[in-house]
Amino acid sequence: MRRRSFLQLAALTPFADWSWHSDAMPRAARELIEQASDGKPHRFQLASRDFLLDGHPFQIRSGEMHPARIPVEYWLHRIRMAKAMGLNTISIYLMWNHFEREPGEFDFHTGNRDFVHFIRLCQHEGMWVYLRPGPYICGEWDFGGLPPYLLRHPHIRVRNKDDADYMNALRRYVGRIAEQVAPLMARNGGPVLMFQIENEYASFGNDLAYMKELLVLWQSHGIDGPFSISDGLGAIQKTRSYLPGTALGLDGDTDFVAAQLLAGDAPVWMGEGYPGWITHWGDQDFQRGDLKATLQALLQQGRSFNMYVVHGGTNFGFSAGANADDDGSHFEPVITSYDYGAPINERGEPTADYHAFRALIAASARAPLPAIPAVSAAIRFPALQLEPHASLWDNLPPAKQVTLPQANELLFAQDHGMVLYRKRVHGGGMLSLDGLRDYATVFRDGHYMGFLSRMQKPKQSLDLQMALPASDDETMLEILVDSFGHVNYGHAMSDRKGIVSAILLDGHEQQHWDVHSLPLDDAWLAGLRPIHGTPSRPGVFFRATFALRKTGDTYIDMSAWDKGYLWINGRLLGRYWNIGPQQRLYCPASWLRAGHNEVLVLDMHRTEAASIRGVETLKDADHAA
Known part of the structure; x- marks a missing residue:
């Protein structure tokens, strides 16, 4: 999922105006196979600029949903909702940090972490799966799915083959995922048709060798593909980072002809088509979209697609990510809801778009679509x-003494939550927190003085300075810092939390702080x-x-x-x-x-x-x- 403004997306050339080369587009009249996932081995191939299932042309009609954003009790319902809309495939992100919170400590079973069970449910419903395991997924998810424990390495370079700490962690993750996914591949009787390598890498880097190393790593663990990549066409053209032999998924872009020149004989498809968009804190309203005309043309042309997202779900806990410019400015945290304007809303109801999309797909289907499942009751x-x-103030753990502020990840190995900085100061003046990550309330001798925020929105102006009245006495200065999710896109991803640079008072750097860790996790709350x-x-x-x-x-x-x-x-x-x-x-x-x-x-x-x-x-x- 790329960070691109909703208005930019809306300005894309309408599908009906696109020019097509006959040798670059699927033939609308060709006989498309309609084969459900049935537990038997199948051969899925990338050939002749098309997807082939058991040797026959196959149109992937995919909708994205994320098990990590859906209560496990509703997994089956959401899959059935997608099937009833006329889709034949579910696209799934796997969020690395959802499974490995601490180095080497994996959890694939509690809560909504058993992704193998989710994939088996897809197969039980006759649905195929397009698997996108990262290691980076973006997805408006905390740190783009990467585990924040990586930020405890002071000089980490994520998504970089030359960083030993990153690659060691990556190899551990790939090994654990691959051993569970290999039996689920279509050639082994599973529902997984295709496997994405990384995600939107051209929007981040240009080291094609990194992508090739990832490919070889998956292959060495028994994942033989077929493989895909997904990104914006302009980014791929600029960085020349198309991975040869992979299906080329276009994210929101519409120039399939130009993309086919890069992909050669490999298929080009819509890797992400957007029925809605991201909503950030401070936006005027929830973002919406309009995919109907695009979807109709995709169906008419027999072009494969993945709808991002058919059902968004919820950023429960600390899982919501954030966006920022490459220098860290224009910080925009994502809201808790991931409704996304999707055709299946946050609690599983069909929207007006759902019915419109269902009608379009039904018109091109060979058999009647399943009935729409009932939605669970809502209460008030x-x-x-x-x-x-x-009170937080009555529950402070012992302080750690530091000379200068440090990021939470480096100071406490703390990924989320709050920290408190305290020291006695003389006088007053302008308090400056240029390294604030991300929001702070300021107290002087226990009295609330105001807040400082990294946010930059019409309703919440960026303000990292505060005037403290002069005082002849020594006073206690306390800065309570709250964090949003780590940046999930672009070059500002090493977005450590807390206070990451000097604290100045009247232009003078303040040293020797007592710092208290307030992680807001279950263990801390229990006490x-x-x-x-x-x-x-x-x-x-x-x-x-x-x-x-x-x-x-x-x-x-x-x-x-x-x-x-x-x-x-x-x-x-x-x-x-x-x-x-x-x-x-x-x-x-x-x-x-x-x-x-x-x-x-x-x-x-x-x-x-x-x-x-x-x-x-x-x-x-x-x-x-």
Whole structure:
């Protein structure tokens, strides 16, 4: 998924105006095989500028969805929704950091991590799979799927064959993925037709040898392809990083003729076609798109495609990524919802686009499409008032003394959450945090002075300086730093968190800080000591319990709150922020209980509680068509 503005995408040349060379496009009249994945060995090939399944031309009609963004209880439903829309393939990103949080510690089983089970569900439904295992995937996911533990190496160069630390970690990951994927390849009776090498590498680098080394690495572990790459045509032309012999997927670009000149006899297809787009915190509204005309032409021409995304899901926990310019400026964190304007919305409902796309595909299908599956019930619950539960300030772990600020990853091996910087200072003046990553609230002798933000949006101006009033006395300066996700695209990906350069007060560098690690993980939360009395300053956990007669999907309305994190029954739904556009966080039914439930909110600005309520949609205007 490339970082490209929605307006740029909308300005693409309409499909109907594209010029075609007869020898560069699939023949619309040719006989396309309609073969479901059936558990038997099949031969999938790249030949004659086309995809061949068992020797016959085959049109990949793919929709992307990510098991890591979907509660495991809904995997089968979302696959069936894609099938009922007329697709025959599911495209899947594997997020490396979803499986390996710490070096060498892999988890392929808990929660929604059993991707092999997801792929087997696809096969059970007769769906093929296009597998995109990274190592880098972008996808608006934290660090583009790379494990943030790589940033604990001070001089790491990710996506670089000459960096030993990166390549050692990569080889470990490839080995563990390959041993599970090899039996799932189509030639072995599995549903996996094709395997992507890296992702959008031409938008990052130009070392074709790196791509070739990745290819050889997969092959050495028994993954023989066929292989694909996916990127913007202009980036590939500029960097000359097309990997010979791979299917060439175009991301949002439409000039198949020019792309075929690069690909030779290999197929060119739409590797990512966008029905919607990314939404960042501070956007005016949720992004939407219009893929109908493009989809109609793709179907008419028999051109293979992958719809990014058919169903987006949710950036639960700390998984949302961020975008920034190559110098780190124009930082734009991604919201918690990954609805994306997709035809299957965040909680699995068909949208108006779903029905339009289904009608287009049905018109070219040989057999009636399956019935649209029923969607699980949504519930609402009335406003619930929370109460103060605990204070960050009463739950500080022992401090680490540092001379100068350091990134969280280097100082604490901490990938997400918060840190607190404290020291006693004389006087006042301009406080400057040019190395702030990403948001801070500032306190002086326990009094809230204001916030500083790396964000650059109309509703949230970039501000890394704050005037502190002069004082004749020594005062305690405290800077509480909150982080968003690591940048997931471009050359600013070594986006370490916390404070990564000097703290200046009235132009003078401040040294010798006490720094407290506040990772906000399960282990740290389990030790929270309750508050006694009324909170005196922001940084408060608020809590409430509530009872449900029955469970169902719901959205937790956080519009009365400022900025922070929301947990339901110990599970982190994600971040909220009153600058919008998202004010409601999706909670799947499986995370709720009939009977007793607990909600926990950490707000960076409030000392008084507000209310929450359960509603049925992401926003008031949302509805299933």
